[in-house]
Amino acid sequence: MMKTTIAAALALALAAGSAMAEFKDFTVNGELVTKAQQESVAAEALANNPNANQMIASPDFENQVKQMVTEYKVMAKYARDKGIDKQDAVKQEVSTMTDMILMKHAVNAYLKDNPVTEQEMKDQYQKEADRWGKHEYRLRHILVKTEKEAQDLIKEINGGASFAKLAAEKSLDEQSKSVGGILDWQSASVYTGQLSDAIKGLKKGEMSKTPVQSPAGFHVLKVEDVRDAQLFPKYEERKEEVRHLLMQRKVQAFIHDQILRADIKDVEQKK
Structure with a gap:
């Protein structure tokens, strides 16, 4: 440009x-x-x-x-x-x-x-x-350094562990960890790396089956809610x-x- x-x-x-x-x-x-x-x-x-x-x-x-x-x-x-x-x-x-x-x-x-x-x-x-x-998403995520850490967290959550509790304990995202990993309403297009496609591929309430990579690290990702676009x-x-x-x-x-x-x-x- x-x-x-x-x-x-x-x-x-x-x-x-x-x-x-x-x-x-x-x-x-x-x-x-x-x-x-x-x-x-x-x-x-x-x-x-x-x-x-x-x-x-x-x-x-x-x-x-x-x-x-x-x-x-x-x-x-x-x-x-x-x-x-x-x-x-x-x-x-x-x-x-x-x-x-x-x-x-x-x-x-x-x-x-x-x-x-x-x-x-x-x-x-x-x-x-x-x-x-056309849609905006309210997400929950846990950011960690390695893919192995993210894989282990996914196993824990699938085994019944609290996503919010693990986010508060393990996430590197200082802004969201205090609220259980919540990322407020946003378009998927604003996210970098593989996050945008991963978000669009999940339905309301679903968590990613594998770690999702971004420039910041690896994410355990869950779509909490979906709505028609309102912020644009x-x-x-x-x-x-x-x-x-x-x-x-x-x-x-x-x-x-x-x-x-x-x-x-x-x-x-x-x-």
């Missing part, structure tokens, strides 16, 4: 611009700062902040962005007055930043021309719902999250395609 790029993150933040504060034009040392410029700065700040939703919701968000832009403008004027903008290293860095800005707007333009459709969101949601499954969110609850997921995929595919088209060559070093 391709990782999220800077361009993708910025584009997604820009696409959420309608949720931003209502910025107003202002001037710094006589230089006009437009609403669009502030929104661009805000988008970059949001794209690089894991608490973006909280930032947008803050009543002080407009003032924070205005202060940020003011600092940029004041310090940029200072740099120009001192001739710092004429230094070769600074020129090279500015050129790189220009490329990043163009990349951001290219991605944003692509998303505008190729928006995520309602049908695409519904299709993605249905894939996730199908992966979750409704479409409207997942809609915006799905939209952003699909936007990210579109952007990644777009950038990847452009890279494949590019003529990229290593430069031989002169001896």
Whole structure:
């Protein structure tokens, strides 16, 4: 899976611009700062902040962005007055930043021309719902290090020993051992290793006949109860999250395609 790029993150933040504060034009040392410029700065700040939703919701968000832009403008004027903008290293860095800005707007333009459709969101949601499954399970388990330990526990339980008592005494799962090995309602799809298939293969009240392996060790597994799926969110609850997921995929595919088209060559070093 391709990782999220800077361009993708910025584009997604820009696409959420309608949720931003209502910025107003202002001037710094006589230089006009437009609403669009502030929104661009805000988008970059949001794209690089894991608490973006909280930032947008803050009543002080407009003032924070205005202060940020003011600092940029004041310090940029200072740099120009001192001739710092004429230094070769600074020129090279500015050129790189220009490329990043163009990349951001290219991605944003692509998303505008190729928006995520309602049908695409519904299709993605249905894939996730199908992966979750139609049923949820309440389990009881005992986690041990070796297959031999698990086999011995299965024999003890089949011989009449208490599953809950053995879980409390033997299980390596600190969270569930105090409640007799109970794992509360969950989809089988969330479990790793062989657990998911093993869960689906058991009926209510049944215990696995053999140890079930996962990355954590070996499990003695029992399905306590089964019900129709209830935990998976409704479409409207997942809609915006799905939209952003699909936007990210579109952007990644777009950038990847452009890279494949590019003529990229290593430069031989002169001896």
